[in-house]
Amino acid sequence: MFLNKRKTLVICHDLHTLYPEEGNGWLLKALYRFQISTMLKQSTPVAISRYTRNELNHYFRDSAKLNIPVVYDGLEDFWFDQEKNKLDTNKSALPDLYILTVGTDAWYKNLALTIDLLAVLPEEYSLLKVGEISDKNKAKIEALNLDRRIYHHEHISDQTLQGFYRNAQCLFFPSLSEGFGWPAVEAMASGCPVVTSGMGSIKEVCGDAVLYGNDIKSYVACVETLNHKPTRLQYVEKGKKRAANYSWENTVDFLLRIK
Template identity: 30%
Template sequence: MVAITINGKFLGAPLNGVHRTAALYARELIRRAGEAHRVQVLAPQGAEVPASFRDLAPSVAKGVFGTGQGWEMLTLPARARGHLLVNFCNLAPLAHGNSVVMIHDAQTFLYPDDYSGRQARAYRVLLPRIARRARKILTVSHFARESLIAHGIGAATKIEVVHNGTNHILAEAEDASVLRRHGLLPGGYLLTIGSTKVYKNLRCVFDAMASPLPGGQRLVVAGGPDEVDYRRAGWRPPEGTIFTGFVSDSELRALYGSAGAFVFPSLTEGFGLPPVEAMHCNTPVVAARAGAMPEVCGDAALLVEADDPQAYREAILTLLEDTELAERQRSRGRHRAAALSWEAAGSRLAELVTALVPAGPGRT
């Protein structure tokens, strides 16, 4: 008899960001909890499982409420009745109280303008209600836990921290064609991740590199929108900035591995995967002293004031000019990244989830 059902709605969307971590968490839970309990992934009809996650082997739950929110809120709880329902992507059905929900951050409360009005309003209404119904709330950092408490999303007694794993980037073989395509040489550029969301704070990196660096290193913005979108937002990318557009995981690994430094200026993050991915790729990191970054990166990154372009520039130049410091930061980065493994995340997750099985009497 099934004891644990994993909400597999994430399999109906591209596996990036939260959806990717959901797939990885699901895999780890099946590996560990599956030794003592029967675990299933339940997905809506039409969900396509990527080849790299065929082992999730989801069961399909057909329903008359579609494959989106109607499926999650109405079909899923009916099909998971009597099971502990585990939800990894912030939302969970209100009709199923015997549940665990992972809420990754409070971004829609902290920066509502960075989300569509409808999405921000829905999250503001739903998240506290979902959290009240759940037996346990998981989140990905102590900073995120404090944010959820501060915004009244969840009670402190219910919230547990499971740090994300980060070593998935090492499963990808480098695709160096992205370097050749953009004329990039090892150490000849700085890397950041593209986004026009205000809290991602790329404006500060653009300002930091407004004048050319002494070594001629260019800025590369991986993923995210085209240059015109940043200019529409009133930001001025430095001359010569390269906007790669979409990159595959293999291309991203190559970009990390050949960058002179990786720069992560977010004003807030519930966790912040990219800096640690860069550390796995032996690249020194400059990050904002904000959000979960001090907790996640520790001394493995040079942390600077989040809204100070000059501080970013000075940290970048220090890494580029002081080879001993750069090598020390690479070593610290490798050590820190190794501690944030999916093995460690899976062990902590299974410990918390299996403690709730079997479900309390009368919960549905």
């Protein structure tokens, strides 16, 4: 790998490949470390959050000497347009009251906890899951007899996803590790309150614009707090304001200043 350091920016999103939870073998980790080390030496590295920069400094000691800049990801203007974009799925096909979760079923997305939360929420709550569900979690859903309360979608349009955000009670985002946290920022921009763990980069990115929990009891309290209309509107407005910090114009402007 040969890069022109003066002309090359390499943006680091996360280092999950090196996490023990990933279960990767030593050879894959060694190759990954070699690639990252080479890029750190032959390019100008950029991290998408302070959390990611700290992870780089933890796994690659020499990176701390580079004073790696942090440049947050951006959102397309689409997510902020509350009038133009309409749900392109029949709203009547959605449950009346649902929490939304978006993403893969990787370990750090913590879908098992989301299923546990649904099991203790009142019966009128449903879960709308966008993204894959592993066989393990499908078995968990069946064992808890939650099939009828879960709506599952994959490979949907951004228009549909924004509609899901705008009609949800909240985005439930109990992630254990995020380099940036796209779903939380998309939800905030779309006017959807967010209930989250605050782990990884989430507190850094979302600030006080979302509700935080750390166990099932606190998550239930957060979700049900949003039944209070003034509180809900407060978090909708705070979320929109916070999400407005993350535009591609800002991101590109910061990147150009680095070079």
